[in-house]
Amino acid sequence: MDSANSSPAPRRVVLLGATGSIGRQAVDVIARFPDRFQVVGVVAGRDIAGLRALAERFGDARVAVVAPDPGAEVPHGWGVGLDAACEVAAMPADVVCVAITGAAALRPTLAAIDAGTTVATATKEVLVMAGEVVRARSRRSGARIVAIDSEHSAIWQCLRGEDPASVSRLILTASGGPFRERDPATFAAITPAEALRHPTWNMGPKITVDCATLMNKGLEVIEAHFLFEIDYSRIDVLVHPSSVIHSMVEFRDGATKAQLGVPDMRLPIALALADGERLPGVAPAADLPALSPLHLLPLDPQRFPAVGVARRAGGRGGVVPAVLNAANEVCVDAFLRGACRFDQITGLVGEAVEAAPVVSEPSLEDVLDADGWARRRVAGALALPAGAALAGPGGVGAA
Numbered sequence: 001m002d003s004a005n006s007s008p009a010p011r012r013v014v015l016l017g018a019t020g021s022i023g024r025q026a027v028d029v030i031a032r033f034p035d036r037f038q039v040v041g042v043v044a045g046r047d048i049a050g051l052r053a054l055a056e057r058f059g060d061a062r063v064a065v066v067a068p069d070p071g072a073e074v075p076h077g078w079g080v081g082l083d084a085a086c087e088v089a090a091m092p093a094d095v096v097c098v099a100i101t102g103a104a105a106l107r108p109t110l111a112a113i114d115a116g117t118t119v120a121t122a123t124k125e126v127l128v129m130a131g132e133v134v135r136a137r138s139r140r141s142g143a144r145i146v147a148i149d150s151e152h153s154a155i156w157q158c159l160r161g162e163d164p165a166s167v168s169r170l171i172l173t174a175s176g177g178p179f180r181e182r183d184p185a186t187f188a189a190i191t192p193a194e195a196l197r198h199p200t201w202n203m204g205p206k207i208t209v210d211c212a213t214l215m216n217k218g219l220e221v222i223e224a225h226f227l228f229e230i231d232y233s234r235i236d237v238l239v240h241p242s243s244v245i246h247s248m249v250e251f252r253d254g255a256t257k258a259q260l261g262v263p264d265m266r267l268p269i270a271l272a273l274a275d276g277e278r279l280p281g282v283a284p285a286a287d288l289p290a291l292s293p294l295h296l297l298p299l300d301p302q303r304f305p306a307v308g309v310a311r312r313a314g315g316r317g318g319v320v321p322a323v324l325n326a327a328n329e330v331c332v333d334a335f336l337r338g339a340c341r342f343d344q345i346t347g348l349v350g351e352a353v354e355a356a357p358v359v360s361e362p363s364l365e366d367v368l369d370a371d372g373w374a375r376r377r378v379a380g381a382l383a384l385p386a387g388a389a390l391a392g393p394g395g396v397g398a399a
Contacts (some may be wrong), residue, residue, distance in 0.1 A: 008358050013273060014041035014117075016089060016108050017099035019050035021204045022122040022148065022265060026097050027054065029270045033279055034260040040091035041088040043108070045100070048072050064088045066104075077086070086111035095273055097148070098123050099207050102329050102373060105132060110364075116141040120267075120272035121204065122148035124216075124223040126327075129322035130367045131226035151220050152227055153268035154246035154259035159228070160276070162251070170230060171248040171256075172220050173240040175200050180241060184303055190342035192253045192335060194236060200243040200263045209332045213345050214299075218310020219328075222321050225314060232314050237307055239297040244286055253268035271280040318359040327352035334382050345383075352377055 013030065017023045025042075030037040039058040044051040045066050052075060055063045064079035064087070070240040074080055089096055089108040096112035098105050107124040110130075112119050114137060121127075125143075127134055136147060137171040143256060147153050151172045159167070178197050179190065196205055203211070210216035221235050248258040261267055266282040271278065271390040301308055314325035334340035340348075352374050359366050 001243060010036055011273065011275070012040045012092070014043075014091065014093045014096040015039060015054075015099065016043045016085065016096060016105065016217070017045070017101065017123075018042040018054055018198045019044040019047040020099055020101065022099035022269065023097075025266050026099065026269050026273065027057075029266050029279075029282065031342055032282075033270075037273060038280065041091055043085045043088050043100075045104070046072075048074065051078075051135060052059040062088050062091060074380060075300065082107060082346040090115040090117075093117050093160070093277070095120050095301070096119075097269075097273060098126070099148075101125075101204060103325060105172055106147040110134070110137060113137050113143040113145070116143050118144045118146060118215070118351075120146045120148050120269075122269075124149060124214075124219045125308040125325050127223045127226045128219045129325040129371060130251045130364065131222065131321065132317075132362060133364050133367060135226055147223070147277075148225075148265070148268050149220070150243075150265065150268050151247040153271060155224065155228065155249060155296050157271070158247070158249040158257040162249070162257075164219060164229075166251050167230065167234075168252050169236055170224055170228065171225065171250060172235065172237050172325055173243070173245050173296070174214060174217045175211065175243045175245050176239045176241055176297075176304075177214065178237065180303075182204055184272075184343075188341050192338070195335070195342060199241070200331075203265075205336055206329070206332055210328070210333060210347075213343070214304035215310065215328050215346065215349070217299075217304075218307045218313075221307065221315040221323065222324075223349045232311060237298055237299045241295060241297075242291055244291050244294055245296070247301055252253040255277075260286055260288070275389055303305045306346045306349070309346060309353055312326055312350075313356075315355045316353075316356070316358065319362045319366050320353060320356045322362075322367045322370045323356040323374040324349060324353050326371040327378045328385075330378040331374050334384060337383060340382055348378055348381055351381075 039061050041062045042054045042066045066085050079098050085108050089111040095118045098109050102125050105126050109126045147164050182363050182387040198208050224235050243263040244260050245258050250256045267283040270282040313320045329343040331340050
């Protein structure tokens with residue numbers, strides 16, 4: 001056979017959080033290119049019906065469910081529990097797609113990294129809470145970490161072929177969410193239904209609320225610091241309501257590169273799964289005349305203080321970003337259940353950050369301890385029932 005005319009072997013893919021929003025879009029990308037991808041493992045949090053459909057679709061793939069509902073019948077041969085999810089994450093594969101929401105993604109992500117597998121992650125919380133641990137382990141195993149979220153994928157694309165020493169700063173863009181022009185004096189009355197109506201993106205509830213507070217952009221600043229090994233002082237945020245410019249890189253010669261595209265998560269998913277190769281027809285090209293003018297606005301720190309809170313957490317380092325992430329997860333969960341006002345979220349997170357212990361060069365155990373401390377602190381401040389919203393890295397964060 002002429003090797004020049006042969007197709008590359010399909011990339012073996014493990015999907016973590018396969019039945020959630022990002023997981024479903026990853027399945028859609030894989031279905032479009034069956035000759036390029038082979039799903040060898042699928043994991044979900046508790047959605048047995050959705051997972052069963054994927055198991056039937058992908059045939060020989062290993063399957064695990066982390067926390068099925070009590071009394072639910074789990075098919076024979078499936079793994080059950082977080083340890084089973086970690087085993088699937090560590091199985092031989094070319095790429096592990098992490099689409100588990102929040103801190104619950106930490107252990108499976110570390111299992112994939114320790115196995116030396118490329119990790120394509122949509123879960124910024126892992127690098128936020130344990131960036132120092134993740135970076136150390138990836139260096140030991142040789143695992144690469146590729147971002148799926150649109151902003152960091154955009155930066156990755158802009159940096160390809162560039163000398164890292166030539167970078168002046170990274171510029172993350174933010175839509176501003178649904179409350180970009182709303183009077184902050186009315187934030188106390190914001191309902192979960194209002195916060196979940198994002199103007200440009202269709203995402204899961206947790207990240208959608210983070211977009212409304214702009215805490216997601218604060219988390220992305222910390223993630224960018226670890227992904228691209230750049231100082232916080234050289235990571236900026238601009239508000240871009242149309243979400244066409246996904247992020248930019250400014251270089252020392254004065255040039256700026258931007259990645260533009262329609263707000264469609266399948267584009268960064270496909271790019272990450274294909275290891276940077278551009279597959280045909282993944283998303284429609286942006287109609288730039290129709291989308292112009294492309295407004296870019298400075299971030300209002302009074303309207304969106306969450307970014308500043310995250311910067312302070314990142315600057316302190318150690319376990320403080322883990323505290324930031326855990327406190328925010330508890331607040332967002334409580335807000336969605338009607339146990340926390342929208343305008344309380346950032347304040348409670350900020351208080352936890354300021355009270356966080358200082359731990360230099362933290363171990364994984366230090367990170368987990370800080371995570372639990374923050375969850376208990378915020379749950380107590382909100383007078384939540386015992387055990388409410390305390391499922392951290394050992395809990396369930398995927399559909």
